[in-house]
Amino acid sequence: MSDTKRILGIDPGSRLTGFGVLDYRGDSPTYVTSGTVKSADGGFADRLRQIYEAVNSIVDEYRPDIVVIESVFMHRNASSALKLGHARAAALCATFGYDLEVYEYAPREIKQAVVGTGAATKEQVQHMVVSILQLDGTPAADAADALATALCHGTQRRLRARLGSGNRIAGTA
């Protein structure tokens, strides 16, 4: 198993946070799990706590080597940006107790890597995730985005091994 890297992809949101776990042996991804964390109830701090605790449980159960998270595109709306920033930070903080590498990619990079165009629709992302990972069913949109985030990193790792670039934002390895 030492040449298998487990990647956790996260698509953060203040009400729905998608997650997806893939095992990479070399260039080849295998689906492990995916899903959506709902954090719709309670006050804002309670919702952050739900994201934090859920991502913490996922990391604790699946023990990924690498966490990959969507970076945030600039919202026109400062209030939305603030909420999304909180949610994204809660997901990141939940991984800090583990010694993981953390990477980020912009949504358009993820779509480009998985669909071949940075302007892909959510349905196109879902379709390609199902096709690449040979899934029996279609994951919910946020889970599919999280799987696409993990797939994007898998592709980038391969390229980076050749080109020596990346989006590493934290971690020791």
Add this chain to the structure above:
Amino acid sequence: MSDTKRILGIDPGSRLTGFGVLDYRGDSPTYVTSGTVKSADGGFADRLRQIYEAVNSIVDEYRPDIVVIESVFMHRNASSALKLGHARAAALCATFGYDLEVYEYAPREIKQAVVGTGAATKEQVQHMVVSILQLDGTPAADAADALATALCHGTQRRLRARLGSGNRIAGTA
């Protein structure tokens, strides 16, 4: 000690996070500690980790009953809002492992409570914090803001005991 409530005030920022700890016995605050967490080095996720780990250490060492944090005023700038949202969430997440009450107040509420006007300057806040807590020196601006946040909650608790209102955003007690 059972009638003493320990309050941790936090003034979050992506580069400087102020903190201040006060003990309230009834209406009377006693200064415990204050300071500033610097998180200027490294990538953005590393800076979040510094805030998260520093606030975690403060909570672990001082064991407050209550955490009070500044709410975020609407930035004109979505990029600043996003960074501040991340920093604030990292500080909040660092308290989630403890069973604390969490409250928030807007900057103008804090200034109103401590200085008597919501338009107070940083210097006025520092001056009143020194005066109310009878400090020998003047805390740095972010530490003074954090102490003011804790003082604001102390005042509001007293009012709330009479009026039954508040800004509770999380916690069980």
